[in-house]
Amino acid sequence: xxxxxxxxxxxxxxxxxxxxxxxxxxxxxxxxxxxxxxxxxxxxxxxxxxxxxxxxxxxxxxxxxxxxxxxxx
Numbered sequence: 001x002x003x004x005x006x007x008x009x010x011x012x013x014x015x016x017x018x019x020x021x022x023x024x025x026x027x028x029x030x031x032x033x034x035x036x037x038x039x040x041x042x043x044x045x046x047x048x049x050x051x052x053x054x055x056x057x058x059x060x061x062x063x064x065x066x067x068x069x070x071x072x073x
Contacts, residue, residue: 004071009040012065015058029057 016026027037030053039046051062058065 002072006069006071007040007043007045008067008069009043009065011067012040012054015060015065019058026054026057030054 016023023037023041026032027034030050032050032053036046036050051066054065055061
């Protein structure tokens with residue numbers, strides 16, 4: 001039995017909605033490329049520095065924007 005995982009940025013997207021921000025706003029405020037935002041939209045992993053930038057701009061912690069979901073497979 002092998003454990004695999006995926007990332008969920010659902011908390012981030014909900015936080016943006018609560019703050020009345022769009023992904024494009026986040027991109028501008030963090031100086032991230034559109035491709036990084038797209039990767040997150042697909043649930044792919046991104047650099048820890050990227051997540052740190054987002055946390056600093058949104059004044060939150062990592063657990064406020066990303067979850068790691070374990071899957072058996």
